[in-house]
Amino acid sequence: MQEIRLTPTSYIVLGLLELAGESTPYGLKQLVAGSVGYFWTLQHAQLYTEPERLATAGYVKETREEGGRRRRLYAITAEGRRALDDWRTGTTTELAELREPALLKLFFGADPKALAAAQIPANRARLAEYEQIRDSMPDDVPPGPRQALEMGIRFERAAIAFWEELAG
Amino acid sequence: MQEIRLTPTSYIVLGLLELAGESTPYGLKQLVAGSVGYFWTLQHAQLYTEPERLATAGYVKETREEGGRRRRLYAITAEGRRALDDWRTGTTTELAELREPALLKLFFGADPKALAAAQIPANRARLAEYEQIRDSMPDDVPPGPRQALEMGIRFERAAIAFWEELAG
DNA sequence: CCTATCATGTAATCCGTTACATGATTAT
DNA sequence: ATAATCATGTAACGGATTACATGATAGG
Numbered sequence: 001m002q003e004i005r006l007t008p009t010s011y012i013v014l015g016l017l018e019l020a021g022e023s024t025p026y027g028l029k030q031l032v033a034g035s036v037g038y039f040w041t042l043q044h045a046q047l048y049t050e051p052e053r054l055a056t057a058g059y060v061k062e063t064r065e066e067g068g069r070r071r072r073l074y075a076i077t078a079e080g081r082r083a084l085d086d087w088r089t090g091t092t093t094e095l096a097e098l099r100e101p102a103l104l105k106l107f108f109g110a111d112p113k114a115l116a117a118a119q120i121p122a123n124r125a126r127l128a129e130y131e132q133i134r135d136s137m138p139d140d141v142p143p144g145p146r147q148a149l150e151m152g153i154r155f156e157r158a159a160i161a162f163w164e165e166l167a168g
Numbered sequence: 169m170q171e172i173r174l175t176p177t178s179y180i181v182l183g184l185l186e187l188a189g190e191s192t193p194y195g196l197k198q199l200v201a202g203s204v205g206y207f208w209t210l211q212h213a214q215l216y217t218e219p220e221r222l223a224t225a226g227y228v229k230e231t232r233e234e235g236g237r238r239r240r241l242y243a244i245t246a247e248g249r250r251a252l253d254d255w256r257t258g259t260t261t262e263l264a265e266l267r268e269p270a271l272l273k274l275f276f277g278a279d280p281k282a283l284a285a286a287q288i289p290a291n292r293a294r295l296a297e298y299e300q301i302r303d304s305m306p307d308d309v310p311p312g313p314r315q316a317l318e319m320g321i322r323f324e325r326a327a328i329a330f331w332e333e334l335a336g
Numbered sequence: 337c338c339t340a341t342c343a344t345g346t347a348a349t350c351c352g353t354t355a356c357a358t359g360a361t362t363a364t
Numbered sequence: 365a366t367a368a369t370c371a372t373g374t375a376a377c378g379g380a381t382t383a384c385a386t387g388a389t390a391g392g
Contacts, residue, residue: 005351007351008272009351009352011272011276015277018276019276024371024372025372026370029371035275036272036275039266039267039268040267041265042352043352043353044371044372044373045352045353045354045373045374046352046353048372048373048374049351049374050351053351069360069371069372071372072373084276087273088273088276088277088278089279091282091285091286092270092286092287093286094268094270094290095291095294096266096267096270096327097207097209097267097268098207098208098264098320098323099176099208099264099265099267100207100262100263100264101176101262102262103207103264103316104176104179104204104207104208105256105260106312106315106316106319107204107312107313107315107316108179108183108186108187108252108256108312109183109256109310109312110257112311112315114257114259115259115260117259118259118260118261119260119261122261122262122263123263126263142277143280144274144275144277147275147280147334148271148274150330151274151330154326155326158322159264161322162322173378173379175380177379177380192343192344193343193344193345194342194343194344197343210380211380211381211382212343212345213345213380213381213382214380214381216345217379217380218379221379237343237344237387237388239343240345337392338391339390339392340389340391341388341390342388343386343388343389344387345387346385346386347382347383347384348381348382348384349380349381349382349383350378350379350380350381351378351379351380351381352378352379352380353376353377353378353379354375354378355374355376355377356373356374356375356376357372357373357374358372358373358374359370359372360369361370362367362368362370363366363367364365364366364367
């Protein structure tokens, strides 16, 4: 049983396994794409390596399908739940970093209008996507994802307003 | 002359060297801390290794102090300026990722009130800091940093409003 | 003087990205 | 059948973080 450090990626995998139950890496990929991936992207390769990493420390258990493709299936263990809970319970004063490429360019003197011309449609499209997700969300979705989505919507609105003002 | 890939870190170093002229790694660290570091943090070690990396590809030139400590000094080269300009000119449709630890916890079911209790003061403090910087900014500061700061202020306001409603 | 803190670096580790590769399904 | 796409992985590389270390300066 190895000691490993738990990263945000680890908690995403643990959290999704808790929400969705036993899953394959590809299943996790689908889950990420439709939810947390909007504000925290992961490479698909990580969804193969991270569960394996978590397994070496006992946070998840790997099984394989018997017949056919013998795909890997991962399930969260009791220890995994405990780690996830500890993380969720601990408070953070850590602040978000606005690591936005466009903002960095703006900072270093890029033409605001040119940036805005690209950012406005991209942000509008993203906002529309969020609103569509919100309006078609099944009733059984827990509050966490709803609230995170709400933050996403607000952020997009703020970004659009900002770039529109810059564009004049 | 090696080929290297230019990362956001690279552009931060190049951009700061353009703004401030020849600098030591420690000088860069100070510059980052007071400006771009608010929305894009760097480890101090990177301000030693990244200029060295950039030097191998000719984007910056390294010299050393003659006497005393023989500290390393870095200056942007013509090629560095060109690379910086190309980057600044190219538009991005890439969107920001809201990689906020607190938001991730919220997504996965953490108690909103507990999170808010930690986030609100932290965000308020950050906002106050931003406003203080804005209000004491010398007149010769270029528009880029001003505009980026403005975005930071808006983001903080949105975050505060969001967490306050959750705490409500 | 002594000790914090500031300043300057190096080395090792490791996570995340990128690239490569191939098996299974579905559509034409 | 064949091509395209979906699904499932592995391997290499490299940038970022972390840890270690030491020299200079200032404060008490």
